[in-house]
Amino acid sequence: xxxxxxxxxxxxxxxxxxxxxxxxxxxxxxxxxxxxxxxxxxxxxxxxxxxxxxxxxxxxxxxxxxxxxxxxxxxxxxxxxxxxxxxxxxxxxxxxxxxxxxxxxxxxxxxxxxxxxxxxxxxxxxxxxxxxxxxxxxxxxxxxxxxxxxxxxxxxxxxxxxxxxxxxxxxxxxxxxxxxxxxxxxxxxxxxxxxxxxxxxxxxxxxxxxxxxxxxxxxxxxxxxxxxxxxxxxxxxxxxxxxxxxxxxxxxxxxxxxxxxxxxxxxxxxxxxxxxxxxxxxxxxxxxxxxxxxxxxxxxxxxxxxxxxxxxxxxxxxxxxxxxxxxxxxxxxxxxxxxxxxxxxxxxxxxxxxxxxxxxxxxxxxxxxxxxxxxxxxxxxxxxxxxxxxxxxxxxxxxxxxxxxxxxxxxx
Amino acid sequence: xxxxxxxxxxxxxxxxxxxxxxxxxxxxxxxxxxxxxxxxxxxxxxxxxxxxxxxxxxxxxxxxxxxxxxxxxxxxxxxxxxxxxxxxxxxxxxxxxxxxxxxxxxxxxxxxxxxxxxxxxxxxxxxxxxxxxxxxxxxxxxxxxxxxxxxxxxxxxxxxxxxxxxxxxxxxxxxxxxxxxxxxxxxxxxxxxxxxxxxxxxxxxxxxxxxxxxxxxxxxxxxxxxxxxxxxxxxxxxxxxxxxxxxxxxxxxxxxxxxxxxxxxxxxxxxxxxxxxxxxxxxxxxxxxxxxxxxxxxxxxxxxxxxxxxxxxxxxxxxxxxxxxxxxxxxxxxxxxxxxxxxxxxxxxxxxxxxxxxxxxxxxxxxxxxxxxxxxxxxxxxxxxxxxxxxxxxxxxxxxxxxxxxxxxxxxxxxxxxxxxxxxxxxxxxxxxxxxxxxxxxxxxxxxxxxxxxxxxxxxxxxxxxxxxxxxxxxxxxxxxxxxx
Numbered sequence: 001x002x003x004x005x006x007x008x009x010x011x012x013x014x015x016x017x018x019x020x021x022x023x024x025x026x027x028x029x030x031x032x033x034x035x036x037x038x039x040x041x042x043x044x045x046x047x048x049x050x051x052x053x054x055x056x057x058x059x060x061x062x063x064x065x066x067x068x069x070x071x072x073x074x075x076x077x078x079x080x081x082x083x084x085x086x087x088x089x090x091x092x093x094x095x096x097x098x099x100x101x102x103x104x105x106x107x108x109x110x111x112x113x114x115x116x117x118x119x120x121x122x123x124x125x126x127x128x129x130x131x132x133x134x135x136x137x138x139x140x141x142x143x144x145x146x147x148x149x150x151x152x153x154x155x156x157x158x159x160x161x162x163x164x165x166x167x168x169x170x171x172x173x174x175x176x177x178x179x180x181x182x183x184x185x186x187x188x189x190x191x192x193x194x195x196x197x198x199x200x201x202x203x204x205x206x207x208x209x210x211x212x213x214x215x216x217x218x219x220x221x222x223x224x225x226x227x228x229x230x231x232x233x234x235x236x237x238x239x240x241x242x243x244x245x246x247x248x249x250x251x252x253x254x255x256x257x258x259x260x261x262x263x264x265x266x267x268x269x270x271x272x273x274x275x276x277x278x279x280x281x282x283x284x285x286x287x288x289x290x291x292x293x294x295x296x297x298x299x300x301x302x303x304x305x306x307x308x309x310x311x312x313x314x315x316x317x318x319x320x321x322x323x324x325x326x327x328x329x330x331x332x333x334x335x336x337x338x339x340x341x342x343x344x345x346x347x348x349x350x351x352x353x354x355x356x357x358x359x360x361x362x363x364x365x366x367x368x369x370x371x372x373x374x375x376x377x378x379x380x381x382x383x384x385x386x387x388x389x390x391x392x393x394x395x396x397x398x399x400x401x402x403x404x405x406x407x408x409x410x411x412x
Numbered sequence: 413x414x415x416x417x418x419x420x421x422x423x424x425x426x427x428x429x430x431x432x433x434x435x436x437x438x439x440x441x442x443x444x445x446x447x448x449x450x451x452x453x454x455x456x457x458x459x460x461x462x463x464x465x466x467x468x469x470x471x472x473x474x475x476x477x478x479x480x481x482x483x484x485x486x487x488x489x490x491x492x493x494x495x496x497x498x499x500x501x502x503x504x505x506x507x508x509x510x511x512x513x514x515x516x517x518x519x520x521x522x523x524x525x526x527x528x529x530x531x532x533x534x535x536x537x538x539x540x541x542x543x544x545x546x547x548x549x550x551x552x553x554x555x556x557x558x559x560x561x562x563x564x565x566x567x568x569x570x571x572x573x574x575x576x577x578x579x580x581x582x583x584x585x586x587x588x589x590x591x592x593x594x595x596x597x598x599x600x601x602x603x604x605x606x607x608x609x610x611x612x613x614x615x616x617x618x619x620x621x622x623x624x625x626x627x628x629x630x631x632x633x634x635x636x637x638x639x640x641x642x643x644x645x646x647x648x649x650x651x652x653x654x655x656x657x658x659x660x661x662x663x664x665x666x667x668x669x670x671x672x673x674x675x676x677x678x679x680x681x682x683x684x685x686x687x688x689x690x691x692x693x694x695x696x697x698x699x700x701x702x703x704x705x706x707x708x709x710x711x712x713x714x715x716x717x718x719x720x721x722x723x724x725x726x727x728x729x730x731x732x733x734x735x736x737x738x739x740x741x742x743x744x745x746x747x748x749x750x751x752x753x754x755x756x757x758x759x760x761x762x763x764x765x766x767x768x769x770x771x772x773x774x775x776x777x778x779x780x781x782x783x784x785x786x787x788x789x790x791x792x793x794x795x796x797x798x799x800x801x802x803x804x805x806x807x808x809x810x811x812x813x814x815x816x817x818x819x820x821x822x823x824x825x826x827x828x829x830x831x832x833x834x835x836x837x838x839x840x841x842x843x844x845x846x847x848x849x850x851x852x853x854x855x856x857x858x859x860x861x862x863x864x865x866x867x868x869x870x871x872x873x874x875x876x877x878x879x880x881x882x883x884x885x886x887x888x889x890x891x892x893x894x895x896x897x
Contacts, residue, residue: 009766012415015505016740016749017512020586026515075533081489082529086522088496092511100419100504107422107501111432114494121486178420179769182871184782186423186789188501340747345516345586352520360527360553364534367550371541379543388549395556402563409591412577 003330006171010332013097018338021346023094027319027334030090035315037084038202039209039308041158044076046210046242048124048151055127055144061234065214070128070147072213077121077154094334095168098326102167105177106160107188113160120153159191159199166193169262169325171332197256204253205311207246208284212307214239215292219300223373233295240292243303247285247310251278254314261321264329268321277314284310352398359394363387414759415766416752418738419504421789428803429502430722430795436494438718442609442710443488445602448558449610450480451528453637454535455548455555462544468626470539470547476617477536484613485532489525503794505738506572506729513589513731513747514568521564527557562606563599570594573725574657574732581733584746589731593655601652604645605714608683611638612709615690615702628694635691642683649676649717660724663834667723672716679713726795727836735836737794753839760841761787771874775843778874782867783844784851791827791838791848798855810856819856820849 001009019026047069054066091099103110127146167177170193177192178185218236221227254277258269268274284306291299326332366387371378380388422429454473461469499507511518531554538547567590570576576592611634618634621627653661686705690697727735733742733749740752755764762768762775762783775783788798788806796806810819823845830837840848854863 008415012766013417013419015508015512016417017509017747019512020516029519078485078489078529078533081493082522082525085493085525086519088493089511089515089518089522092496092500092508093515096504096508096511100500100508103497103500104420104422104504107424107429110497110501111436111494114436114490114497117490118487121490122482125482125486174420175767175769178767182769182771182874183867184785184789186421186793188422338748340584342516342586345514345520349516349519349523352523357523357526360557361530363553364527364530364550367538367542367546368530368534371538374541377543378541378546380546385546385549388546388553391553392549392556395553395560399556399560399563402560405587406591406596409576409587410593410596412579 001172001175003172007331010097010171010326010330013101014337015096016338018340019093020340020342022339023335023337026090026093030087030094031315031319032312033083033086033090034318035308035312037080037087038205038315039311040076040080040083042202042206042209042311043213044073044080045151045154045203046206047073047076047213048147048154049206050210051127052144052147052151055141055147061231064231065235065238067131068217069210069213070124072217074124074128077124081117094337095322097332098168098171099164101171101174102164105167105174105188106164106191109160109188109191110164113157116153117157120150120157123147123150123153155203158203159194162199162202163191163194166195166198167191169193169264169322171326171330172264195257195260197253197260200253201250201257201314204246204250207249208243208281208310209307211239211242211244211246211288212303214242215288215300215303218295220372222295225375236292236295236300240288243288243292243307244285247281247288250281254278254281262325264325265321267328268324271320271324273317273320277310277317280310280313356394356398359387359391363391414755414764416739416755416764417505417508418765418767418790420767421793422501423789423793423797425797425799425802427801428795428797429498429793430803433495433498433502434715434718434722436491436498438710438715440488440491440495441714441718442706443484443491444561445606446609446613447480447484447488447528448562449606449608450476450484450614451531451555451558452607453610453614455551458535458544458548458551462548465544468623470544472617472621472630473551474536474539475620476614477532479613479617481532481536485529489529503729503736503738505734505740506736509730509734510568510571513571513586517564517568517586517590521561524557524560524564528554528561531557562602566599566602567591567595570598572730573660573721580746581742581744582746584744584748588746594652597648597652597655601645601648604641604648607641608638608645609706609709611635611641611687612683612702612705615697615705616699618694619697619699619702624694627697631690631694631697635687638687639684642680642687646680656724659833663726664720664724667726667834668716668720672720675712675716679709683709683713723834726834737791737836737838739836741836753837757839760844761790761839762841762844765790775841775847778877779870780847780850781854781863782870783847784849784854785863785867787840787844787848788851791836795835799860806852807856810852813857814853816846816849816853819853820845823849823852 050069051066051073054062054064054069057063057066123146127141127143127150130143130146131141167174173192177190215236218232218239222229222232258274261269287306288303291297292303323334326334363384366384367378367380370380370384424432454477457469457473460466461473496507531550534550535547535554538550542550567576570592571589573594574592575581575589576595577588580588614630614634618627618630621630653664683705725732727741729736729738731744733740733744733751735741739756740749743749743751752764762773765786768786772779772783772786792798792806796804798806800807810822823840826832827835827838828840828845851863854866
């Protein structure tokens with residue numbers, strides 16, 4: 001097919017209902033939430049890898065660290081899944097021609113993704129329940145295979161997602177994938193596109209991200225009265241090593257990815273958008289070397305934010321790459337999507353996000369933070385308690401608004 | 413080039429793509445409804461624990477919460493994503509219609525999801541680590557946030573059956589699409605069902621309580637919750653049936669299997685009997701029994717109910733303007749959407765479909781069966797299988813050894829003008845009618861293997877012809893001896 005035909009095809013596949021707000025907003029939210037999602041995926045993989053290594057180690061520090069990181073890995077999977085819902089939503093809004101086609105052509109893998117994610121998640125819990133808090137002088141962990149299997153299956157899930165997002169960017173091959181050798185293939189049994197360098201890059205970022213978490217973990221635990229500083233310092237040193245070496249290591253697959261970009265993206269590799277992510281990781285390594293020498297410094301927490309910025313840069317680059325291919329080569333511009341503005345639902349989202357999300361998550365995270373740093377039963381101060389009451393009011397008012405407005409519309 | 417928004421087809425021959433969506437959705441409903449109901453129960457128990465200074469209530473919340481965290485939150489959140497994935501591949505324009513109208517509502521629900529996920533960890537892990545008043549506050553917020561996810565999704569689910577207000581077709585807009593009779597009655601019905609599920613699944617946790625007096629107390633609490641919710645839920649289901657369009661009821665009466673009514677009644681009686689039995693004799697409450705009841709309700713109660721809801725909205729799959737075969741069959745001026753039927757009537761489905769390869773765009777003797785296959789996959793595969801198994805196999809609708817002429821007459825008379833109540837209108841050019849008739853007749857009379865072979869022969873002949881044409885071209889371009897001299 002000619003490029004012009006492919007462009008027509010993608011425009012035809014757009015949903016005729018249009019979008020309720022300007023596409024740039026969905027793109028921006030998509031990038032931000034994707035960065036958050038992949039950050040927690042990397043955190044889960046990194047802390048999961050530490051858990052797996054600790055399960056086979058005789059070093060008591062490694063075992064303790066493994067036990068602590070398993071807690072983070074479990075929560076990270078939950079958070080990664082729930083945050084992942086947002087970019088999955090936004091990709092369907094502005095990239096529906098590409099995303100739906102890529103998915104339908106590999107439908108069995110798309111369905112399989114759900115099953116294998118559940119398996120991987122349950123295997124992680126299985127390992128947790130078989131061992132509880134190991135590494136505290138207990139015996140060797142049991143069912144060590146389960147944590148290894150869990151990680152391996154998570155990687156397979158990652159490979160599927162990687163493949164689907166790669167397929168989005170090859171409209172020139174869709175027809176051939178649907179009708180290989182002229183015969184129709186409606187099974188969706190193949191994964192058609194991939195770039196192992198790209199996959200390796202996003203996976204290996206787990207090393208510096210887990211390193212950042214180890215440094216922050218030391219800072220968080222060190223204020224408790226019962227803190228074991230020798231163990232915590234060992235953890236932070238290991239974390240710093242992972243941060244520095246990991247940040248430089250990811251540059252290898254990144255370079256591999258840039259070199260192997262398809263012809264449709266020939267201008268991207270030398271652009272500022274491809275250079276920034278590399279600079280981000282070099283910057284993270286340098287910053288970690290310079291700023292993490294004082295165990296009490298606030299930088300020990302800031303390292304998580306720095307690692308997130310390093311993850312955000314390739315997330316932005318990835319979006320520009322999409323634009324370069326789809327618009328630059330195929331002439332498909334997702335900024336000209338039909339817009340039918342819906343002010344109420346737009347404001348509802350941003351209001352809920354800022355007011356309800358802010359009030360409730362601010363309260364929740366304050367409590368979680370304080371409990372982590374306290375020994376025994378934590379009783380909040382009057383101000384924190386009041387924050388809880390405010391959060392209840394805010395969320396209750398949201399519910400009242402939902403029904404009052406709903407009944408009013410219903411009665412019209 | 414005139415094209416419409418149609419994606420490739422995913423055809424699952426063994427069970428049918430519709431059933432794959434159904435399996436995932438039903439499992440998700442079981443998990444998510446239990447989670448929401450339990451969140452409200454936790455808020456109540458946590459409040460009582462604070463008011464009456466009861467540690468045992470909080471222990472129960474912790475145990476039930478951990479059970480939910482591992483089973484319903486893991487499986488529930490993933491199967492929730494699974495509904496998106498499965499509808500994406502089985503019904504891309506159906507889910508696209510919902511996404512494009514309700515993206516912000518889904519994004520709003522996502523805020524509550526985040527609160528829910530952080531909340532369940534806090535509720536479980538902070539028992540004994542924070543004072544009871546703080547735990548109560550966290551539980552109340554968590555309960556309301558969970559219920560918020562329910563109220564949001566119900567409006568979107570209702571839209572699948574019918575937009576909230578008829579005015580939506582003319583005026584568009586989120587509010588008119590979201591709120592309507594169907595929304596609130598469905599919400600009430602689902603709220604009752606989720607409390608029933610909470611009581612049943614909670615039995616699994618109660619079964620493990622060692623303290624007999626506490627076990628008896630919790631059995632009674634859950635029993636009353638279950639009985640009241642089940643009875644109210646049954647009443648709400650009747651009301652719900654009154655809130656759907658008349659034709660939906662007609663479809664339900666015609667299409668649903670005979671066992672639908674009796675199975676719902678049996679499940680109702682079983683559920684209430686189960687609660688009464690365990691309240692009278694808590695010793696009968698063992699985890700296996702409670703677990704089995706959860707499965708029974710899932711298989712015999714939830715599955716038929718969800719199947720009914722799915723069947724009743726046919727031939728539409730979303731908002732009464734997207735057909736189940738993904739074609740837009742109605743104008744929606746409020747959203748600036750036009751029916752795709754006139755264009756298909758004019759140029760045919762093959763030319764209108766963006767994925768039709770060049771060699772199938774015009775039907776001829778050399779591609780007739782394959783063109784028929786393409787049309788069948790586009791128009792029919794969402795609801796019908798071409799094999800013996802799967803969803804509503806096509807061969808059941810035609811007599812053995814039917815001939816192409818009879819088949820074509822049926823297609824021309826029934827399908828093309830849309831004369832079957834619960835099936836979409838399927839415009840075709842006469843050449844396309846001939847093609848689909850040839851394919852369906854072949855499948856019906858000779859089976860899948862023979863049809864695949866016939867298509868392979870068409871492809872081989874076409875390639876051979878292309879090679880021959882190329883060779884002719886090369887020969888004709890060769891200079892003659894005279895020209896060379």
